Amino acid sequence: MIEKKYNRKNPSKKRKILVLLRIALITAGVIYLLIFLNGLFTEKEVEIYFSTADAMYLQAEKRELTGEDIYREIAAELSRGPDNKSLRKTIPQEVELIDYQIKDGLLILNYNRALVENHWGGSTGERLTVYSIVNSYTSLENIDQVKILIEGKEIETLAGHMDLTSSFVFNDSLVLQK
Amino acid sequence: MINLENKVFNIYIYIFIFIIVLILNQSAVAQNRIFFNGRDITEEIETLERKGELLIKARDLEEMLDAELKWQSAIKTLEMKSDGVKIKLMADSPYIQIGNKALKTKAGLVLMDGSAFVPLARSIEAFGFLLEFQRGKEELYIFKPETTIDNVCWSEDGNQLKIEMDEITPYRVLKGENEKEIIVEIDKAEIAKGFTDNISNDNFYLKIDNVPDNALLRLTVKSKYPIPFQLDGGVHEEEEGLVLSFLPQIKTISWSDKDMLMVEANGEIFKPDIMYLEEPRRMVIDIPNLMLGDYKLNLPENEWVKDVRVSQFKYDPVTLRIVLELKGEKILQPLSREKEDLLVFKPTVQTEINNLVYSGRKIKFNSTSSLVPDMFLLSEPPRLVINLFNAERGENISDSVEIENDSLIEKIRTARFDQQTVRFVADLKELTGYSWEEEKTNDGYSYTVSFKNKFSSISSKEVDGFQYININLTGNAEYEVKKFNYPHRLVVDIKNAVDNLEDIELPEYGSMIRDIRTSRFDKDGKEVIRLVFELNKYYNHEITKTEQGRRINIALAKDQSFVNPTRKDRIVVDAGHGGFDPGAIGKSGLEEKEVNLAIALHLAQMLRDSGQDVILTRDGDEFISLKQRVSKANKSGAALFVSIHANSFNDPQSSGTETYYSRAKSEKSRKLAEYLQQELETGMDLLGRGVKEENLYVIKYTQMPAVLVETAFLSNPHEESLLSEDMFRKKAARAIYRGIIKYMNTISKGGDNL
Missing domain, CATH: 3.40.630.40 (Zn-dependent exopeptidases)
Structure with missing residues (x-):
């Protein structure tokens, strides 16, 4: 409404500038949309591993990701948890992936302290957390090994059982064989 | 042209703003999450909070439950029907009517912007759903019960309580306020419609509560008596449901025609602890893992037992106490067991202990009947304790026997430990091994306690790079292990021991040992037994000992690489x-x-x-x-x-x-x-x-x-x-x-x- 009034009062140069501005804005919007759509076309399918309800195995769920930052997206999907009701989440509350590095197939994941502090413990609990992360990332073609750091530092253990000074490879024996 | 363009652009702008507003709005709605049958439905329903109660838009609830909703605007009344259940709410009334019952809520029916909102928890519970809050109150889960409890009953012998249910959901068995109460909590459970209480009787009472906001059913079983349930191992999962097993209970105590006291239970009776107390003179029998219940007492007039009292003495661990009030100086003794659910006591007479002497490193005494002495060593100060049950001291036994100039014993004290037990305590100069022997004499039995170690076994085995030699003695030993050369031999000198090597089996020599022999000599006035292992070859050895020197272990290395044996x-x-x-x-x-x-x-x-x-x-x-x-x-x-x-x-x-x-x-x-x-x-x-x-x-x-x-x-x-x-x-x-x-x-x- 305001703009209509404005238009009526100033039918001259200013209107032309405004029109140009609008064209610029719309163009920007269209370009943004094109990039977004492009992103949709390059989206990637990944396997995210969750625990079975009895805490015996890991099972993968397929997820479509935008591929914009696939490492952060996998972390987010792990935190979001499974869609399948017979699966369970393996990542504690408030866990965030601070940053990550890739060196010759080794992915170094740097998590915040919540991964240690909010963890429910148990060898089983710890093992499922570690390997749901490791198996999800090592399902990517370019990742062979995963090492987990907490706030930039190597830790002895996550919950008192596993040796986190080592890096991990895909664990096949934990994956539910159908 | 410009005008037309303008209009088109204006429309673009409005759509743009509209989308932005929409996105902002969506991200703003993120407070309590609500899950219905495991699905997050927070975005699909409208809720609001009034007077601390969560309300849901009636139309959304209708859709969730596939219910039938009726709104009578004239009387401002809302009715909802689903699965044969009808609820009714009126504006300005806090009540919710379910069937023909009315339940008070905090907020009641709320009308806002032309929509009706109803209290979520009370309404949905009325339709048979369970609610559970998690993470404080941040997440609310609504679901249908996962299991139905069809029946609760006793097993035929009354030793088990069965909870029959469709499926076993998480559960816990808890101790109640006291021992007469147990609580079973079963998650996500409901009670079957035709459920009848088969538990309550003269002694038991069953109470079933729905625990609101936690989606669990609480079964409380109360009894007149302590309930013989033990959390550990007391609960089993079976196909039909849960089974709570109870500990055995005492069933009868009776004095038989043959003058014996019989204690019977409906399950195994463990070995009791027995002691005698005075004023009034009584025998106390503590039986582990046995519970008090309705038991029969049959105590006809007899010469031995005046009265019997039974009580649940302890619960952790469970112990039943039977107290027999005895007549005069009468005593009873337990007979050896024939049946596991029966204890039998028989009148007996006391044995008399006489002629306590110490000579030649031996304590000797006589008894009128056969005994099994209960002996043990105590340190600080070092002493040997000998308990003699159903015994009394004869006239020639004094309270203390002083021993002069002995390398082993300072004195022997004697005492009546309790009414039926005589205790000897030998004060030692150092902890020493002992052994005892019984010998039948003309007028009774003679006992000898020898303060000398005996070899109980010598064994040897070869594992990996070592040959191990284990020497076991009957008591603590003072010993030394020495290595001599030309020829290689290991020597073990043990003080204060008996050379009984002829009585025990010597080990196979193995690859390291050529011969084993013994000798005896005196050193500093003490007798020493020397055990010699002649060796074929020698590289190194290590000595380890355990159990305060009752056991001497020697590891002999079989080759040069030996450093630190496992x-x-x-x-x-x-x-x-x-x-x-x-x-x-x-x-x-x-x-x-x-x-x-x-x-x-x-x-x-x-x-x-x-x-x-x-x-x-x-x-x-x-x-x-x-x-x-x-x-x-x-x-x-x-x-x-x-x-x-x-x-x-x-x-x-x-x-x-x-x-x-x-x-x-x-x-x-x-x-x-x-x-x-x-x-x-x-x-x-x-x-x-x-x-x-x-x-x-x-x-x-x-x-x-x-x-x-x-x-x-x-x-x-x-x-x-x-x-x-x-x-x-x-x-x-x-x-x-x-x-x-x-x-x-x-x-x-x-x-x-x-």
Whole structure:
């Protein structure tokens, strides 16, 4: 409404500038949309591993990701948890992936302290957390090994059982064989 | 043209703004999450909060439940029908009418922006749904019950209480306010429509509560008497549901025609503890694991027992106390057992002890009838205690026998320990081994206690690069091991021992030993027995001893590479977590570090009692890093490493017991894990999750065969309550203990090609 009034009062140069501005804005919007759509076309399918309800195995769920930052997206999907009701989440509350590095197939994941502090413990609990992360990332073609750091530092253990000074490879024996 | 363009652009702009507003709006709605049958429906429904109560838009509820909704605007009344249930709410009234009952809510029916909102919890519960809040009140779960309780009844013999249900959902059995009450909580359960109470009778009363906001059903069983239920091992899962097993109860106490007292129960009676007390003169019989119930007492007039009283003396551990009030100086003695559910006592007479003398390092005394003396050594000050039951001191036994100029004994004190027990205490100059003998004489029995060690066994075995020699004595020994050359021989000098080597079997010589012989000589006025092992060759040896010197172990190296022999009998027991690291924490707050330590201490005791040498990585509540645990184990040269933990996961239903080994280690670790897991599964009555392979820190870096045991799940409420019980902890320790012993026996036999 305001703009209509404005238009009526100033039918001259200013209107032309405004029109140009609008064209610029719309163009920007269209370009943004094109990039977004492009992103949709390059989206990637990944396997995210969750625990079975009895805490015996890991099972993968397929997820479509935008591929914009696939490492952060996998972390987010792990935190979001499974869609399948017979699966369970393996990542504690408030866990965030601070940053990550890739060196010759080794992915170094740097998590915040919540991964240690909010963890429910148990060898089983710890093992499922570690390997749901490791198996999800090592399902990517370019990742062979995963090492987990907490706030930039190597830790002895996550919950008192596993040796986190080592890096991990895909664990096949934990994956539910159908 | 410009005008037309303008209009088109304006429309673009409005759509743009509209989308932005929409996006902003969506991100703003993110408070309480509501889950319906496991699905997050927060975005699909409209809710609001009034007077602390959560309300849902009636139309959304209608859709959720596929219900029928009727709004009568004239009387401002809302009706909703689903699955045969009808609820009714009126504006400005806090009541919700369900069928023909009215329930008060806080907010009642709220009308806003032309929509009706109804209290979510009360309405949906009326339609048979269960509600559970989690994470404080942040998340609300609404679901249909997962199981129905059809029946609760007694088994035929009355020793079991059965809860029949469609499916077993998570449950916990809890102690009630007192021993006359037990509580069973069953998650996501509802009571069947045709449910009838088959439990309540003269002695029992069943109460069923729906616990609001927690989606669980609470069954409370109350009794006139303490309920003979033991949390540990008292509950089993069967196909039809849960079965609570009760401890045996006392059934009858009767005085038979043959003048015997019979105590009968509806199950096994364990070995009782017996003592005599005075004023009034009475015999106290404490029976473990037996409960009080409705029992019959049949006590006709007799010469021995005046009265009988029975009480539940203790609950942890469960102990039943029977007190017999005796007539005059009468006494009873237990007969040897023939049936496991029956205890029999027979009148007896006291035996008289006479002629207590000490000479030639021997204590001698006579008794009018046969005895089984109960003897044990105590240190600080060193002394030997001899208890003689159903006995009294004869006239020639004084309170104290002084012994002068003896290298062994200072004096012997005698006393009446209780009404029926005579106690001798020999004050020793140092702890010394002993043995005793009984001899029948013309007028009774003669007993001799000798203060001398005897050899009870000498054995030898060759394992890896060593030949081990184990010398076992009947008592603590003062000894020395020396090595002599030309020819190579090892000499063991034992003071104060008897040369009974002719009576025992000598071991095979093996590759290292050529001959074994003994000799005797005096040194500093003390007799010394010398045991000589003549050797074929010699490289090095190490001496280890356990059990305060009752056992002498010598490891002889078979080749030059010998440095530090593994202690075959040394076991590291590692209690997981500790100090600021509590480990897993159960729902009711039980911390893993406490459970682990308790089990580890029980295990250590059991191993030590059987002659093993145990090293604990921690024996208190302190933090030790995984690296420190490994380094302590590796320095000890122990033969085995067992780490004790309790498990946890992000789901309260996960349960069971499992054992880990590391593939980085020898096959022995896997074998050890298998033995332990087998014993845990049979001994603890929990789901067996099997043996698992994982490079866990402590089992990967320790140099000896190592396993990590996850006894049970602290995150499972039922297993948490088990882990809080000392009986269960002991049971877990015993299972681990049995596994270790079985493994060691296999290894020492060289079995399984390990």
